[in-house]
Amino acid sequence: MTRLLIKQGTFVTIDEQFSVFQGWLAVENGQIAAMGEGEVPQRESESATEILDGSGLLFMPGLINTHGHAAMSLLRGMADDLVLQDWLQNHMWPTEAKFTGDDVYWGSALAAVEMIKSGTTTFVDMYDHMQRVAEVTETSGLRASLTRGVIGLCPEDVQKAKLEDAIRFAREWHGQANGRINVMISPHAPYTCPPDYILKFVEAAHELDLPMHTHMSETLAEVEQNVRDYGCRPVEHLDRLGMFSRPTLVAHAVHLNDEEIALLAERKVAVSHNPISNLKLASGVARVPDLLKAGVTVSLGTDGAASNNNLDLFQEMTTAALLHKGVSGDPTVVPAVEALRMATLYGARSLGLEGAVGQLKVGLKADIIAVNIAQAHFVPRTDYVSHLVYSGRGSDVVHVWVDGKQLLRDRQLTTLDEEKIMAEAELCYRRLRA
Amino acid sequence: MTRLLIKQGTFVTIDEQFSVFQGWLAVENGQIAAMGEGEVPQRESESATEILDGSGLLFMPGLINTHGHAAMSLLRGMADDLVLQDWLQNHMWPTEAKFTGDDVYWGSALAAVEMIKSGTTTFVDMYDHMQRVAEVTETSGLRASLTRGVIGLCPEDVQKAKLEDAIRFAREWHGQANGRINVMISPHAPYTCPPDYILKFVEAAHELDLPMHTHMSETLAEVEQNVRDYGCRPVEHLDRLGMFSRPTLVAHAVHLNDEEIALLAERKVAVSHNPISNLKLASGVARVPDLLKAGVTVSLGTDGAASNNNLDLFQEMTTAALLHKGVSGDPTVVPAVEALRMATLYGARSLGLEGAVGQLKVGLKADIIAVNIAQAHFVPRTDYVSHLVYSGRGSDVVHVWVDGKQLLRDRQLTTLDEEKIMAEAELCYRRLRA
Structure with missing residues (x-):
C-alpha cells in the first residue's frame, strides 16, 4: 500500500x-x-x-466541468463570430454528421489533455459514440458523468435505435472504470425532442435509477418556440413531462422568469452555467445571482470547444465572477468564494457526487x-x-x-500521449474537412 | 552587428x-x-x-496595454467584491496614501514581470512617483507611455506642486531609455480635477507637445455628478476645456450617449477599453461595437491589478471579444481579428506609435x-x-x-530578477498593511 x-x-x-x-x-x-x-x-x-x-x-x-461535448474540440476555431443558426446548420452539424467513432475518440482525447492540464478532474460529456468517450475516460484516469445525447427529430425507428443506444451505454458503462464513470440519461433538448420521446427517457432514467441531463432555455428563440409548440415555457414543459422527478442537471438555463427559478429550486434541479459559450454565441446572460439566491445549485461548464474555445475551467470561474457583477451593476454578487464553489463543490452536488469529490x-x-x-x-x-x-x-x-x-x-x-493525440486530432480534422 | x-x-x-x-x-x-x-x-x-x-x-x-497603474499590483486581492466607493475610500486610497517611491518601484517591477511573461511589450502607466516607474521601464526593457496622474482635490499650493512634478517628469523622461519611454499629461479625471486645473494641464501638454490621458465616464455616478457640477456630460466638458485639441487617450468611457460617441470620433479621441476592471467594479459595459462603428480607435487596458486582478492582456482580448456579443445579442460584433487589433495595432495608434510598433x-x-x-x-x-x-x-x-x-x-x-522582485513586493505589502 x-x-x-x-x-x-x-x-x-x-x-x-x-x-x-x-x-x-x-x-x-x-x-x-x-x-x-x-x-x-x-x-x-x-x-x-x-x-x-x-x-x-x-x-x-479538482475542478468539475458540468457541461460539454469533448469531441467538439476537433472543431475549435473552425467557425467563429457567426449567428447561432448559421454556425449550427452550416458549420457544426454538417461536420459533426461525418464524425466516426475514431473522431470522437481523438477529439475527446484532445479534450482530456486540455482538461487535465488545466485542472479539471471530473467532466460531463454529452455526445454520440459514447463508448469511445468512455474509453478515453478509462485510459486518461479522469472522472466523468457521461451521457448519450439524443436528438429526436427523426423517424420513429431511428428514435427507437437512439434510445436503445443510450440505454445500452448506461447499462454497460455506469459504475465502470473503478467507479469513475457515471452515466446520465439525456434527451438533447426540449426543442430537439418531441414530448412523447422525452417521456421515454424519463421512464428509462427511472428504470435505470440514473439522473438526467439536458440543454434548456439556452436562447430566447427556443423558449418562444416552446411556448408556441407546447403552450408553456421549457421549465414547466419538462416538469410536466416528469423529468424533474429524477435528479436533473440542465445546461445553460439562460432565459428564465421568476416562476421558473422558483420551480427549479423547488424541484432541486441543478443548473450548469456556461458563461463563455453563452457570451460567444450571444445567447444572453443567465440570471446566476437570482438562481443562487433562490437556492439553486449552480455549477460551471465550458460547453464544447467550438463555442468557447478552450476547456479551461479557471477562465469559466473568472468569467462567472466578473460577468454578473458588470451586468447586474452590483460588485458584490458571485464573490470569488462562490465562483470557486461553483467549479468544485456545487459541481459535485450537481452530479450527485457531493461527499465523494469537490472538497x-x-x-x-x-x-x-x-x-x-x-x-x-x-x-x-x-x-x-x-x-x-x-x-x-x-x-x-x-x-x-x-x-x-x-x-x-x-x-x-502520465496517462496520455500528448504528442500523438494532438497529431491524430489534427488528422481527424483534416479528414473531416476534406 | x-x-x-x-x-x-x-x-x-x-x-x-x-x-x-x-x-x-x-x-x-x-x-x-x-x-x-x-x-x-x-x-x-x-x-x-x-x-x-x-x-x-x-x-x-507584442501586446499593448493602454491603461494601468502598475504599482497597484501590490494591492492584488487585498479587497474584492466590494462596492466601488467602499473599495476606493476604505481600502485603495488609504493604502496607496502610504506608498513610498520604493513601493512604487517594487509594485511596478512586479507588474513588469507579469506583463513580460504574458506578452505585453508596451504599457501605459498613470501613477505617482513616476520616476520610479521610469526606472523599472528602463531596466526591464519594456516600452511605456508614462504619466504622472494628478488628483486635484487639494489646496492650490499642492495642486501647483503636483502639476510641476508632472511637467518635470515629462521634461526629464520623454524620449528616454533609447526612446522607449514616452510621456503623457494626465489630470486624473474630470471628477477629481477642477476645470481651471484641467486647463493648466491642457496648456502644459501644448507647451510640451505631448498627448493627454485621463479617466473618463467610468461610472454612471461620475457622469451624473459632472452634469450637476458643470452642466454637461464629461465628453462635452473636456472638449470645452480644450483637452481634445491635444491627441487624447481616455480610459474606460463606459457611459456614453450617441452624441458623445460622435464627438469622440470627430476629435479623434482614442478610448482604452478595460472590460475586466469595468465588470469587476460593476461600472457597466462600454459601447465598444458602437465606438468601433463610429471610427473611434479602441484599444485594451487592464487597469491596475487591484481591479482585474492580473495583467494578462490575452484575457482582456478574450473578454472584449466575448462580452460585447453576449450583451448586444449579436455574435458577429468584435470578431477575433478586431479584438487582436485592439490589443496591438489600435493600441499603437492610441499612443501615437502606429508605424513604430503594433504590427x-x-x-x-x-x-x-x-x-x-x-x-x-x-x-x-x-x-x-x-x-x-x-x-x-x-x-x-x-x-x-x-x-x-x-x-x-x-x-x-533576461532583464529582471523575478525571485527578488516577488520577495520585495511581498515585503512592501506586509509593511503597507502593518
Whole structure:
C-alpha cells in the first residue's frame, strides 16, 4: 500500500468553514486519508511511502466541468463570430454528421489533455459514440458523468435505435472504470425532442435509477418556440413531462422568469452555467445571482470547444465572477468564494457526487490539483481564493490526481500521449474537412 | 552587428491584409529588417548571426496595454467584491496614501514581470512617483507611455506642486531609455480635477507637445455628478476645456450617449477599453461595437491589478471579444481579428506609435512575442487568430523581444530578477498593511 504525504503546502479545502491553511495532507487507497495544519505529525512522516514538498504550491479539489461535448474540440476555431443558426446548420452539424467513432475518440482525447492540464478532474460529456468517450475516460484516469445525447427529430425507428443506444451505454458503462464513470440519461433538448420521446427517457432514467441531463432555455428563440409548440415555457414543459422527478442537471438555463427559478429550486434541479459559450454565441446572460439566491445549485461548464474555445475551467470561474457583477451593476454578487464553489463543490452536488469529490476532506476521493503560486500573478499573499478566481488560469496547474492516481506531474501527462493525440486530432480534422 | 533570423515560424502580421503565413523574419538594429513567406532565402541564412527555429511557435506583435497603474499590483486581492466607493475610500486610497517611491518601484517591477511573461511589450502607466516607474521601464526593457496622474482635490499650493512634478517628469523622461519611454499629461479625471486645473494641464501638454490621458465616464455616478457640477456630460466638458485639441487617450468611457460617441470620433479621441476592471467594479459595459462603428480607435487596458486582478492582456482580448456579443445579442460584433487589433495595432495608434510598433512589418521596431502553439488548446490548425483570442492565454508566450532585445527566453526573464522582485513586493505589502 502506498501513502503519499504532501507537506508544507497551502490548502484550500472548500469545506463548510472554507478554510485556507498551511499544512499537510496524506493520500492512501485513492482517498484523502488524513490532513492537518502546520507541521507533519511524526506518525505521518513514518507511514508515508512518498513525500511531496508542497512549498510554493496550493492544493485544492479538482475542478468539475458540468457541461460539454469533448469531441467538439476537433472543431475549435473552425467557425467563429457567426449567428447561432448559421454556425449550427452550416458549420457544426454538417461536420459533426461525418464524425466516426475514431473522431470522437481523438477529439475527446484532445479534450482530456486540455482538461487535465488545466485542472479539471471530473467532466460531463454529452455526445454520440459514447463508448469511445468512455474509453478515453478509462485510459486518461479522469472522472466523468457521461451521457448519450439524443436528438429526436427523426423517424420513429431511428428514435427507437437512439434510445436503445443510450440505454445500452448506461447499462454497460455506469459504475465502470473503478467507479469513475457515471452515466446520465439525456434527451438533447426540449426543442430537439418531441414530448412523447422525452417521456421515454424519463421512464428509462427511472428504470435505470440514473439522473438526467439536458440543454434548456439556452436562447430566447427556443423558449418562444416552446411556448408556441407546447403552450408553456421549457421549465414547466419538462416538469410536466416528469423529468424533474429524477435528479436533473440542465445546461445553460439562460432565459428564465421568476416562476421558473422558483420551480427549479423547488424541484432541486441543478443548473450548469456556461458563461463563455453563452457570451460567444450571444445567447444572453443567465440570471446566476437570482438562481443562487433562490437556492439553486449552480455549477460551471465550458460547453464544447467550438463555442468557447478552450476547456479551461479557471477562465469559466473568472468569467462567472466578473460577468454578473458588470451586468447586474452590483460588485458584490458571485464573490470569488462562490465562483470557486461553483467549479468544485456545487459541481459535485450537481452530479450527485457531493461527499465523494469537490472538497478536501478526510474520507473523500483524492481528486486534487496543485497550483503553482510562486508566480508574480499570485503575489502578494493577500487572499488565495481571490487569486485563484481573478488571477489564476489553467496553466498554473502543475500536478493533478484523480482517485489518488497522479495524472499530471510537473505539467507532464502520465496517462496520455500528448504528442500523438494532438497529431491524430489534427488528422481527424483534416479528414473531416476534406 | 547582430542579426537574428527566425525561420519556419507562423507569423500573424496584423497588417492591412491581415496575413497569417509560414515563413521567416530577420531582426537587426532593433528593427524588423526583412521577412517573407516560405523558405529562408540563402542571403538571409548567410547574414544571420543567430538563428531561432520557429517551429511550433507563432510570432506576432507584442501586446499593448493602454491603461494601468502598475504599482497597484501590490494591492492584488487585498479587497474584492466590494462596492466601488467602499473599495476606493476604505481600502485603495488609504493604502496607496502610504506608498513610498520604493513601493512604487517594487509594485511596478512586479507588474513588469507579469506583463513580460504574458506578452505585453508596451504599457501605459498613470501613477505617482513616476520616476520610479521610469526606472523599472528602463531596466526591464519594456516600452511605456508614462504619466504622472494628478488628483486635484487639494489646496492650490499642492495642486501647483503636483502639476510641476508632472511637467518635470515629462521634461526629464520623454524620449528616454533609447526612446522607449514616452510621456503623457494626465489630470486624473474630470471628477477629481477642477476645470481651471484641467486647463493648466491642457496648456502644459501644448507647451510640451505631448498627448493627454485621463479617466473618463467610468461610472454612471461620475457622469451624473459632472452634469450637476458643470452642466454637461464629461465628453462635452473636456472638449470645452480644450483637452481634445491635444491627441487624447481616455480610459474606460463606459457611459456614453450617441452624441458623445460622435464627438469622440470627430476629435479623434482614442478610448482604452478595460472590460475586466469595468465588470469587476460593476461600472457597466462600454459601447465598444458602437465606438468601433463610429471610427473611434479602441484599444485594451487592464487597469491596475487591484481591479482585474492580473495583467494578462490575452484575457482582456478574450473578454472584449466575448462580452460585447453576449450583451448586444449579436455574435458577429468584435470578431477575433478586431479584438487582436485592439490589443496591438489600435493600441499603437492610441499612443501615437502606429508605424513604430503594433504590427509585424519591415522597418517597424522589433517588438515581437512568440506563442507556443504546439499545445492542445491550439489544435486543430483551423484559425490562429481565433485561437489567439478565444483559446490563448498569457502563459502561452515563450519569447518576448522589445526593440529587438530579448526580454523573455523560454519563459525566463533576461532583464529582471523575478525571485527578488516577488520577495520585495511581498515585503512592501506586509509593511503597507502593518
